Amino acid sequence: MNRHRQSENIQSRYDITEEYLQKLNEYELKKVFLNVRSLLNKARRNRSNSKEVEIDYCYIQKEMQCRQEAKNKRKK
Numbered sequence: 001m002n003r004h005r006q007s008e009n010i011q012s013r014y015d016i017t018e019e020y021l022q023k024l025n026e027y028e029l030k031k032v033f034l035n036v037r038s039l040l041n042k043a044r045r046n047r048s049n050s051k052e053v054e055i056d057y058c059y060i061q062k063e064m065q066c067r068q069e070a071k072n073k074r075k076k
Contacts, residue, residue, distance in 0.1 A: 016056040021063040029067075033060045 016036075021029065036057050043050035 016059050018059065018063070021059060026067070029060070029064060033057075033064065036060055 016032075021032075024032065036053060040050055040053045040057055043053055
């Protein structure tokens with residue numbers, strides 16, 4: 001295993017779009033969330049440019065919040 005500092009951008013392995021996120025079930029969405037969060041933490045540790053991963057992370061969080069709000073409205 002090679003351990004070296006990455007000076008390049010860390011990019012997400014996913015093509016994150018609102019449509020893509022809406023098609024995922026709860027399990028898949030959580031899995032993508034955890035993977036992107038891992039990439040973001042790795043980029044921060046390596047002091048790499050993580051702007052694109054941060055944007056993906058925000059979209060995923062937004063989708064998760066929207067789903068939670070929808071669940072809460074259905075319960076009322």
